[in-house]
Amino acid sequence: MLLRALFILSSATTPTFALPVGTTNQNATLGSTVHIINIPDISSQACNTKQPSQELKNTHKALRDNPHLHPRTTQQIQVNVYSHFVTTFDQAYHYPPNVRKNLIGKQIDALNAAYQSANIAFAPKTTSYTVRDDWATDANSTNMKNSLRQGGYADLNIYFQTNLSSAPYRYSPASTLLGYCTLPTNMTYPNGHGGLTEFPPYDYATDGCNVLAASMPQSPVKVYGYDLGKTAVHEVGHWFGLLHTFQDNTCDPSDPGDFMNDTPQESISTSGCPTGKNSCPNRAGYDPINNYMDYSTDECYTQFTPDQQARMISMYNLYRQNE
Ligand SMILES: *[C@@H]1O[C@H](CO)[C@@H](O)[C@H](O)[C@H]1NC(C)=O
Numbered sequence: 013m014l015l016r017a018l019f020i021l022s023s024a025t026t027p028t029f030a031l032p033v034g035t036t037n038q039n040a041t042l043g044s045t046v047h048i049i050n051i052p053d054i055s056s057q058a059c060n061t062k063q064p065s066q067e068l069k070n071t072h073k074a075l076r077d078n079p080h081l082h083p084r085t086t087q088q089i090q091v092n093v094y095s096h097f098v099t100t101f102d103q104a105y106h107y108p109p110n111v112r113k114n115l116i117g118k119q120i121d122a123l124n125a126a127y128q129s130a131n132i133a134f135a136p137k138t139t140s141y142t143v144r145d146d147w148a149t150d151a152n153s154t155n156m157k158n159s160l161r162q163g164g165y166a167d168l169n170i171y172f173q174t175n176l177s178s179a180p181y182r183y184s185p186a187s188t189l190l191g192y193c194t195l196p197t198n199m200t201y202p203n204g205h206g207g208l209t210e211f212p213p214y215d216y217a218t219d220g221c222n223v224l225a226a227s228m229p230q231s232p233v234k235v236y237g238y239d240l241g242k243t244a245v246h247e248v249g250h251w252f253g254l255l256h257t258f259q260d261n262t263c264d265p266s267d268p269g270d271f272m273n274d275t276p277q278e279s280i281s282t283s284g285c286p287t288g289k290n291s292c293p294n295r296a297g298y299d300p301i302n303n304y305m306d307y308s309t310d311e312c313y314t315q316f317t318p319d320q321q322a323r324m325i326s327m328y329n330l331y332r333q334n335e
């Protein structure tokens with residue numbers, strides 16, 4: 013694996029880097045009323061991304077311990093994005109075609125702004141629109157993704173769901189979720205000719221990110237504090253393989269946490285934007301409250317660290333850019 017990583021990283025050519033233009037620059041037609049969605053407990057409702065597999069942790073450890081595998085230079089990648097807007101019947105009236113188009117364009121712009129420092133650009137491809145209660149609440153996620161997912165394992169699919177929730181997938185403020193995403197996993201097998209072949213799309217149909225539509229920039233239905241499109245920025249970080257800055261919720265110096273050397277150890281996720289928060293006072297540094305991989309408010313989220321930026325490129329090359 014490491015040998016292959018070295019090969020990819022040293023032989024990769026630099027693709028041309030062009031910031032894709034959002035689908036529109038016009039502000040949404042918001043109407044006179046802004047509707048508010050309440051998230052009572054951000055620590056349990058921000059993100060339902062699963063715990064990392066041992067395989068992913070091993071890759072993180074290998075990349076952390078072998079800095080020569082980190083391309084700290086100007087390697088750039090461009091990711092195709094397929095956007096799916098999925099609404100319940102009762103919410104559809106908020107999202108006429110021009111509003112949806114504007115929201116998706118603004119969301120792609122927000123992703124590009126946040127990932128520019130990592131030399132990652134997002135190129136919008138097709139969008140889909142579905143009005144269906146069980147998909148919009150995420151009651152039938154696998155079924156939805158089997159029907160809607162586009163592209164290969166290197167391509168990002170984002171499902172913007174108006175009523176994204178956790179089990180039992182019935183609407184209540186307490187079950188509303190901001191998002192979750194699949195972490196990368198090894199989708200290749202040796203093809204017998206010295207190379208690797210990617211599994212067929214059916215095997216990774218659930219790959220992608222689920223995001224509450226109300227977190228999109230300028231949405232007519234919004235969650236206060238989480239309305240600048242940074243939820244998608246956080247979730248897509250997971251899609252590239254990043255873990256939470258508070259991974260494992262401990263100050264134990266022997267715990268690898270998020271496997272980054274430049275994010276201070278953090279034992280408690282952040283809510284709001286509390287300057288000076290220090291959940292591990294005996295460990296170096298204050299909590300990384302401005303890091304996209306914490307749970308802070310959108311305004312507070314301003315950075316990926318250099319290690320996270322490099323790690324995303326490494327992980328993308330290892331897991332998602334298969335020939
Ligand atoms: C994925 O599995 C293949 C075949 O076992 C192996 O050659 C490759 O290095 C693995 N890739 C990663 C990123 O672990």
Ligand SMILES: *[C@@H]1O[C@H](CO)[C@@H](O)[C@H](O)[C@H]1NC(C)=O
Nearest residue numbers: 036037038039040041118230
């Ligand atoms: C969108 O609205 C904001 C805030 O009202 C304004 O500053 C900005 O210029 C508008 N952009 C466009 C393209 O109309």
Ligand SMILES: *[C@@H]1O[C@H](CO)[C@@H](O)[C@H](O)[C@H]1NC(C)=O
Nearest residue numbers: 146147151152153154155156
């Ligand atoms: C999911 O969708 C499939 C196909 O439409 C349907 O057969 C199944 O009953 C649904 N499951 C749930 C939990 O809604």
Ligand SMILES: *[C@@H]1O[C@H](CO)[C@@H](O)[C@H](O)[C@H]1NC(C)=O
Nearest residue numbers: 049100102145149175182183
């Ligand atoms: C969708 O969410 C809204 C609140 O944002 C709620 O009023 C509505 O009942 C939900 N619809 C369904 C089908 O869950």
Ligand SMILES: [Zn+2]
Nearest residue numbers: 059061246250
């Ligand atoms: Zn998360």
